[in-house]
Amino acid sequence: MSAEAGRNARRLSLLGSTGSIGEQTLSVVADFPDRFQVTALAAGRNVALLAEQIRRFRPTLVSVAEDAGARELRERLGADAPEIRVGAAGLIAVAEHEADLVVAGLVGAVGMAPTLAAIRAGRDVALANKEVMVMAGALVGREVERAGVRLLPVDSEHSAIFQALAGQRAEDVEKLILTASGGPFRTWSAEEIAKATVKQALDHPNWNMGPKITIDSASLMNKGLEVIEARWLFGVTPDRIEVVVHPQSIVHSLVEFVDGSVLAQLGMPDMRGPIALALSHPERLPLQVPRLDLATAGRLDFETPDTKRFPCLDLAFAALAGGEAAPAVLNAANEVSVAAFLAGGMAFPRIAATNAAVLDAWLDEHRGETVADLAEIEAADAWARGRAEQLLDGSGAGPRPTQEEASGC
Amino acid sequence: MSAEAGRNARRLSLLGSTGSIGEQTLSVVADFPDRFQVTALAAGRNVALLAEQIRRFRPTLVSVAEDAGARELRERLGADAPEIRVGAAGLIAVAEHEADLVVAGLVGAVGMAPTLAAIRAGRDVALANKEVMVMAGALVGREVERAGVRLLPVDSEHSAIFQALAGQRAEDVEKLILTASGGPFRTWSAEEIAKATVKQALDHPNWNMGPKITIDSASLMNKGLEVIEARWLFGVTPDRIEVVVHPQSIVHSLVEFVDGSVLAQLGMPDMRGPIALALSHPERLPLQVPRLDLATAGRLDFETPDTKRFPCLDLAFAALAGGEAAPAVLNAANEVSVAAFLAGGMAFPRIAATNAAVLDAWLDEHRGETVADLAEIEAADAWARGRAEQLLDGSGAGPRPTQEEASGC
Numbered sequence: 001m002s003a004e005a006g007r008n009a010r011r012l013s014l015l016g017s018t019g020s021i022g023e024q025t026l027s028v029v030a031d032f033p034d035r036f037q038v039t040a041l042a043a044g045r046n047v048a049l050l051a052e053q054i055r056r057f058r059p060t061l062v063s064v065a066e067d068a069g070a071r072e073l074r075e076r077l078g079a080d081a082p083e084i085r086v087g088a089a090g091l092i093a094v095a096e097h098e099a100d101l102v103v104a105g106l107v108g109a110v111g112m113a114p115t116l117a118a119i120r121a122g123r124d125v126a127l128a129n130k131e132v133m134v135m136a137g138a139l140v141g142r143e144v145e146r147a148g149v150r151l152l153p154v155d156s157e158h159s160a161i162f163q164a165l166a167g168q169r170a171e172d173v174e175k176l177i178l179t180a181s182g183g184p185f186r187t188w189s190a191e192e193i194a195k196a197t198v199k200q201a202l203d204h205p206n207w208n209m210g211p212k213i214t215i216d217s218a219s220l221m222n223k224g225l226e227v228i229e230a231r232w233l234f235g236v237t238p239d240r241i242e243v244v245v246h247p248q249s250i251v252h253s254l255v256e257f258v259d260g261s262v263l264a265q266l267g268m269p270d271m272r273g274p275i276a277l278a279l280s281h282p283e284r285l286p287l288q289v290p291r292l293d294l295a296t297a298g299r300l301d302f303e304t305p306d307t308k309r310f311p312c313l314d315l316a317f318a319a320l321a322g323g324e325a326a327p328a329v330l331n332a333a334n335e336v337s338v339a340a341f342l343a344g345g346m347a348f349p350r351i352a353a354t355n356a357a358v359l360d361a362w363l364d365e366h367r368g369e370t371v372a373d374l375a376e377i378e379a380a381d382a383w384a385r386g387r388a389e390q391l392l393d394g395s396g397a398g399p400r401p402t403q404e405e406a407s408g409c
Numbered sequence: 410m411s412a413e414a415g416r417n418a419r420r421l422s423l424l425g426s427t428g429s430i431g432e433q434t435l436s437v438v439a440d441f442p443d444r445f446q447v448t449a450l451a452a453g454r455n456v457a458l459l460a461e462q463i464r465r466f467r468p469t470l471v472s473v474a475e476d477a478g479a480r481e482l483r484e485r486l487g488a489d490a491p492e493i494r495v496g497a498a499g500l501i502a503v504a505e506h507e508a509d510l511v512v513a514g515l516v517g518a519v520g521m522a523p524t525l526a527a528i529r530a531g532r533d534v535a536l537a538n539k540e541v542m543v544m545a546g547a548l549v550g551r552e553v554e555r556a557g558v559r560l561l562p563v564d565s566e567h568s569a570i571f572q573a574l575a576g577q578r579a580e581d582v583e584k585l586i587l588t589a590s591g592g593p594f595r596t597w598s599a600e601e602i603a604k605a606t607v608k609q610a611l612d613h614p615n616w617n618m619g620p621k622i623t624i625d626s627a628s629l630m631n632k633g634l635e636v637i638e639a640r641w642l643f644g645v646t647p648d649r650i651e652v653v654v655h656p657q658s659i660v661h662s663l664v665e666f667v668d669g670s671v672l673a674q675l676g677m678p679d680m681r682g683p684i685a686l687a688l689s690h691p692e693r694l695p696l697q698v699p700r701l702d703l704a705t706a707g708r709l710d711f712e713t714p715d716t717k718r719f720p721c722l723d724l725a726f727a728a729l730a731g732g733e734a735a736p737a738v739l740n741a742a743n744e745v746s747v748a749a750f751l752a753g754g755m756a757f758p759r760i761a762a763t764n765a766a767v768l769d770a771w772l773d774e775h776r777g778e779t780v781a782d783l784a785e786i787e788a789a790d791a792w793a794r795g796r797a798e799q800l801l802d803g804s805g806a807g808p809r810p811t812q813e814e815a816s817g818c
Contacts, residue, residue, distance in 0.1 A: 166577060168576070244703050256700070256701070261682055266673055285667070286668065295654075302709075
């Protein structure tokens with residue numbers, strides 16, 4: 001236990017501590033040492049950074065991806081090493097470790113099992129790992145209800161909606177309006193997008209995020225995944241969810257009510273805001289983040305998303321309409337196609353084309369099907385990965401990284 | 410009682426039924442006949458319109474400004490006439506009549522006594538009559554607390570703040586940010602403003618309001634009065650209240666919290682929104698009002714208010730800093746100077762100049778003084794009216810209308 005942490009400090013366990021969300025979570029914790037105590041950290045292969053985090057935050061349990069990483073960590077820390085676990089079992093151990101709140105900061109399907117483990121262990125969950133809700137929103141919702149825990153959104157858009165819904169009656173909600181920055185290709189022609197490099201796709205105008213999410217922002221797949229996430233997090237049917245492009249990323253999302261009144265949450269783009277709110281809710285922390293000055297911002301722009309240049313957004317609505325496992329299929333196809341794009345040698349529009357082809361093939365056989373359990377979703381996920389790899393191998397897209405390299409944690 | 414009103418209909422009494430707020434309140438009531446029952450109406454001299462309202466909404470008590478109006482009303486309505494009262498006593502009778510909610514829709518100081526009477530009679534109050542809080546915010550707050558009633562803001566800005574504060578902890582509020590359209594003279598030079606006609610000043614770009622408020626919007630005095638009102642309605646000190654100019658009037662106001670998060674309420678400019686919310690709170694009514702479409706709106710602009718061309722905004726902060734009766738002095742001076750401007754033959758900048766001269770003269774003698782009761786505020790108000798009239802008479806500003814003509818009710 002940190003000597004600084006107060007007696008009533010909230011105990012935190014972090015899944016994905018060396019990723020973008022993990023690092024920013026620890027930045028908030030460092031600013032409020034008497035409010036939080038870090039009990040467990042799970043990372044992947046960035047052992048050097050994990051060792052630093054361990055020295056600073058003194059967790060009693062950590063997890064790394066592989067045995068080699070565990071050995072390196074023991075060498076680096078010597079007698080100061082906490083208990084070290086490895087691989088998928090390590091993630092579960094961190095998720096179930098003594099804590100009040102688990103920060104689910106992994107990226108991709110890899111976060112599903114540990115997040116469910118945290119919920120079943122009775123932990124509140126700060127959810128940044130959107131694929132958990134994308135793949136199994138209905139199932140996760142039932143587990144959350146059964147366990148009586150809280151699911152606190154960390155995505156800036158869902159945090160905005162969560163804040164706008166506070167103190168309002170659910171039956172008065174007319175629709176949720178998610179804002180999208182439009183990404184680095186917002187003003188690019190279809191021809192220019194077709195020639196985009198990995199570096200250009202990673203150059204997000206507003207947000208500091210991991211590589212997988214940044215590519216998803218460029219394709220608007222990220223917004224599609226957030227539409228699916230919102231559908232389950234807030235129990236709103238897809239016809240009541242809209243997306244508007246807002247290049248400045250200052251209005252983080254909005255809720256329209258039956259009387260035409262709209263509540264919005266705004267702020268400078270800084271993930272420490274939604275992270276801190278999830279950590280401290282229902283209180284707000286006096287954060288040292290840049291303040292929004294509307295007169296300095298000058299203007300806020302809004303436009304309708306162009307689903308011709310960015311077809312991934314429509315794919316998300318198609319998946320929601322297509323059956324309970326369809327979003328998992330879309331998500332899995334997208335993880336494979338984004339990893340292929342990041343590996344280089346593949347044109348950016350092939351991400352959407354691959355995702356669409358995999359989803360269409362799945363819907364041809366399974367449209368409208370419900371799912372009984374996680375195993376069915378995992379089967380759909382595995383099928384979609386295989387199909388996407390098949391399609392990309394056939395196209396000569398080149399070598400692909402492993403899932404964990406693509407996840408950025 | 411209306412045959413249409415449901416058994417649990419909320420009973421409403423309207424002060425200022427033929428004014429802009431009154432008319433729009435009755436428009437909402439007409440759309441939800443089973444939700445509301447109009448029990449009393451108070452108007453001024455517009456007897457023809459009041460007669461129509463009586464035929465439609467069947468109140469059991471009404472009030473008009475003068476005996477002649479009462480006679481005319483009896484002639485028009487014959488056997489259908491409800492009980493008719495007259496003058497200041499009539500306003501009080503309407504305020505105290507059987508009702509669940511009193512809509513305080515008068516304009517100017519004339520609304521003070523009936524609004525206080527409604528509060529003391531245990532009625533919830535939907536407050537559009539901002540001068541009540543401007544003149545005696547602290548006193549009214551104490552009366553509200555003593556009576557255990559609710560004060561529901563009807564100004565679009567205060568309704569926005571009220572909505573943004575819902576479900577939030579008061580101690581997490583950092584500041585209130587009121588938006589101002591900037592009025593018809595926002596882009597005019599000082600020289601152009603000096604030559605503005607009454608018609609030009611009444612040509613508000615976004616809002617449909619009465620003449621007094623429309624002139625106050627053109628001078629930014631309206632925003633100054635709203636700053637004072639917000640200070641008392643929400644218990645926030647003046648250093649935590651800011652104003653930003655937002656020409657589109659779509660963002661109606663905002664609240665910034667200690668974590669840098671900002672909540673805003675948006676909508677198309679339509680007073681039926683805040684009116685309906687005040688009538689139906691905590692529920693929202695499915696209003697048939699134009700919906701905000703951000704992509705159609707395209708852009709929202711923000712700029713710092715120019716207090717050189719619009720000095721009235723600074724006068725409000727000076728009044729708040731100057732003592733408990735200073736806002737009443739400023740408000741009274743402004744009522745006289747706006748009435749003089751509306752009567753014609755006076756330059757627009759004389760409104761601010763007169764207000765400033767009266768406030769300065771008062772602060773020279775009374776800076777920092779507190780007030781014990783309403784009588785002291787009324788004395789300050791009367792002194793300021795006399796002083797303003799003196800200044801304007803001396804300037805050859807021409808004939809002035811009576812207070813009631815200027816109030817637009």
